[in-house]
């Protein structure tokens with residue numbers, strides 16, 4: 061009888077001990093998870109955006125994330141502090157020039173360093189093609205200590221777009237920005253339950269295709285332009301009587317190609333043809349003379365939607 065009681069009590073004790081063990085293990089699990097799950101609270105928006113479309117896209121993605129945000133703008137100068145820690149999310153948004161990331165953006169961001177920092181590389185292009193740009197930006201950040209957790213390519217109004225030759229006018233529009241916000245929300249949700257940033261495979265980003273006809277037509281045009289050495293090279297012109305010498309163009313120029321007191325002159329060795337001065341001129345005194353605007357407008361009319369991975 062005594063033994064049975066003893067056994068019972070021992071059984072009871074064992075049962076109690078097991079229960080406690082489960083409780084203790086769950087307590088440690090929660091404690092562990094609190095420290096191990098990434099605790100991201102801020103987002104840094106790193107951008108280069110002469111005509112503002114890359115900025116708009118990045119802001120909408122950050123808005124969707126709902127983290128506290130700060131902007132690191134490389135449009136006018138090389139930013140000072142480009143070091144980022146693992147407890148923040150970094151969004152890098154840059155335009156596509158000639159199928160690659162705008163070279164000056166990469167120069168200005170060369171000192172970027174992450175510490176296993178989750179990053180979202182975004183390229184913004186003028187509805188023709190982004191070609192190598194997304195992979196280039198992905199590798200750029202990856203080789204600097206960042207972990208690309210999502211990648212995106214969005215369409216922005218083409219820098220060469222005018223009312224006469226419209227190319228993706230008004231993009232990113234309300235639909236693009238809603239997509240960008242929804243994507244930002246999904247990124248934040250994914251990060252909120254991840255223990256560490258998981259690298260996305262860039263090969264999963266699929267570029268929207270152009271029709272064979274437009275591609276061939278455009279390629280033939282480009283080849284013809286290259287052969288024609290005496291043809292017009294894209295350059296900015298100023299209509300003297302329209303220019304009020306307000307100096308806004310000089311302020312908007314990312315490379316200092318326009319002198320503040322001498323708006324009529326553009327230093328062609330510095331000009332990157334970004335069209336910030338053209339689009340920002342209050343009196344429409346500046347225009348980019350380029351043979352590419354009409355052909356881009358004709359060949360790449362069909363709306364392309366943003367492509368993203370997560």
Ligand SMILES: Cc1cc2nc3c(=O)[nH]c(=O)nc-3n(C[C@H](O)[C@H](O)[C@H](O)COP(=O)(O)O)c2cc1C
Pocket residue numbers: 108109110111112113114115154155156157158159160184185186187188189190215216217218219220332333334335
């Ligand atoms: C010099 C130059 C080259 C460009 N090359 C391409 C290109 O290869 N493909 C494309 O679709 N858009 C191209 N664009 C258009 C820009 O990628 C697009 O307008 C982008 O939205 C500009 O970004 P931003 O507003 O941040 O300056 C080019 C624009 C410029 C100025």
